[in-house]
Amino acid sequence: MVLTFLDKDDNIASGAFRVAGIFESNNSGWDNANVFINKAELNPLLGIDSNAANEIAILLNSNRNIDTAMVSLTRAFPQYKVESWMDISPETSAMISLMSQVSVVFVIIILLALSFGIVNTMLMAVLERTREIGMLLALGMNRAKVFGLIVFETFFLVMLGCPLGMLIGWATIQYLSVHGITLASKSTMASYGYSSVFHPDLPFNSYLQIIVLVIITALLSSIFPAVKALKLNPAETIKS
């Protein structure tokens, strides 16, 4: 394979290389446009020192460490240009940001569905126990306690369902993170630059956020049935 490129002084340089192997990643576009060559063989053709590099990529453990790492590197090597992956590939950054916003919309839709479910369940509970609630009001249970009764009942319902749901979700994600989800044929997904097998992962913080959001949604959803319960007229409900 003959490769032609510009050297350090912008002269056209060429080199012939023997193909030692063909690699295949999950991104066929990238595979078609990239070759790997020994640095020791390439650098003399480029007219640069055998140890020199035009780019060093550093893989961090988390995106949250980017700012700190960039500050440290800029301070340590002021003569070099330090860029994050977001500076190099703003379109990827924009796509991830868009995906995050889409995820928020999905979470809102799911919480709305949860809210409707809770309102429906608790309204049914109030309707089924109209007579009992009317009796409690008649005997002297004050409105704050009746309101609290419905809200606490909702809370306990959620406290029963939420950990169970989280456990099932966690177990599913644990299984799929190992075995993955195959979405399409390898070549189809590779042409878009993706792996055909997805390995979902949900950080621990997300579980906590979901629990908090579910509890808040449940408590807010219980207000409507609780207010309905307060509006019951004990004289009418006892007769019913």
Next chain:
Amino acid sequence: MSNLVIDATNISKTYNPDTIPVKAVDNVTLQMQRGEFTALVGPSGSGKTTLLNLIGGLDKSDTGKIIINGTDITTLKPNALIDFRLHNIGFIFQSYNLVPVLTAHENVEFIMLLQNIDKADRDKRVTNLLNQVGLSDKMDVRPSQLSGGQQQRVAVARALASKPQFILADEPTANLDSKSASNLLDIMAMLNKEENMTFIFSTHDQRVIERARRVITLVDGKISSDSGIAKTQPA
């Protein structure tokens, strides 16, 4: 201390005033003394239950005053009225209305929980009350495992638990067989006599009417006859 427990003056209640008005209680005035054993009688639709609901603060009268033990309940705000009911009025309903998931003991105890009475006092009073109504062996039994008569006796114990000024009973024997009804009446008569507890019933039941020492007859929301309060003192 005055013996006057209920002093209702010119009370009226009209349902559906804007569509098809139904005058359930029409300008009724009545007084009741402590220790009365009174039956409100009259045909269906005569206003017995409405009158009981008005006296019990479960419904608001359109006109008049209802003074219970010195407090005009028609002027009380909703929360104050609920609190007043809790401490002053006992209720017995036709369909018992016990909480199905609570035992007999818990059903009676429940009202004292609302009154913030401490556990030792609650337990002592529940035991005494269930003894009085002859259910000391059914303390831990749920309503579904009790007969109608037994459930109504639990309801009587519950009504007494809050130490009310008087007890309102809406057709308490309507769902009971004659033996259970007679047994229930014996218990209530005993409580009336021994504890000077005031009972006011709405009823169609001739057995209840015969046991009452005062009978008020309602027709079309008005008092058509009142046997008077002369016979109200316990024998």
